Amino acid sequence: MTTQKWVHLFFKTLFLGAIAAIVTSFFVKTDSYTMFMDPINVWELFGALIWFMGIGFLFSVVSQTGFFAYLFLNRFGLNIFRGFWRPVQMVLIAFVLFDLVYFPYQSAGDDANLGPYVLTALVLFLYGMAVAYFKAKETNQKAFLPAVFFMVVVTVIEWVPVLRTNQVDWMWLMIVPLLVCNTYQLMQLHRLTRPNEEKPAVTAQSRNTNSNVK
Structure with a gap:
């Protein structure tokens, strides 16, 4: 991956994170907008949009940090566990999904309903x-399990700071940008690292043109 491609990926992901956070805020932070609508206060409303855009930028940076950490972890796992790395990933996926249900449910108290936590993990x-299916379809079947690992394990790890607050609105406000950014980065990786196949064709065409001229 060249520096130009990395910069393009960074800013595109940053932009997507901001858009995802703003759109999500309209549904989970409605009070932040309604208080400026009657009577309408354009500057305060604009300030709220800027605030949520900044939050989206922050969550996007968290996503990108997790993505590059995953690339290192995946290579490290392949070198250490070798043929056992795939079973290790399966165990970690199951472990993280269990923790995503068990610990929030325990911290919620005896009156909590288990259903929403199971539904979130599911x-x-x-x-x-679903993301892993399309990733494997565009690349190869070996990419399926690492894609599931990234979308589940890494996303939950990135989500942990907000999960600890147990505030539903902030959970939604963070998980949506994380999923959008993680999905985009995962689906773009093989496109950005794919060798440029157009150059040889152009070169061959130019050679034919030159030979015809001669």
């Missing part, structure tokens, strides 16, 4: 499976 797992 939706995240199914979403990771």
Whole structure:
């Protein structure tokens, strides 16, 4: 990956994180906008948009940090565990999904309902499976499990700071940009690292043109 491609990926992911955070804020932080609508205060409303855009930038940077950490972890795992790295990833996925249900449920108290926590883990797992399916379809079947690992394990680790607060609105405000950014980076990686196949064709065409001229 060249520096130009990395810079393009960085800013595109940054932009997507900001858009995702702003759109999500309209649904989970409605009070932040309604207080400026009656009567309408353009500057305060603009300030709220800038605030959520900055939050989106922050979550995007968290996503990108996790993505590059995953690339190092995946290479490290392949070198250390070798053929056992795939079973290790499966165990870690199951462990993280269990923790995503168990610990929030325990911290919520005796009156908590287990259903929402199980549903959250299930939706995240199914979403990771769907992204991994398209990743494997565009690359190869060996990419399926690492993609699920990234979309589940790494996303949950990035989500932990907000999960500890147990505030639903902030959980939504962070998980949506994280999923958007992680999905985009994962699906763009093989496109950015793919060798440029157009140059040889152009070169061959130019040679034919030169030979015809001669």
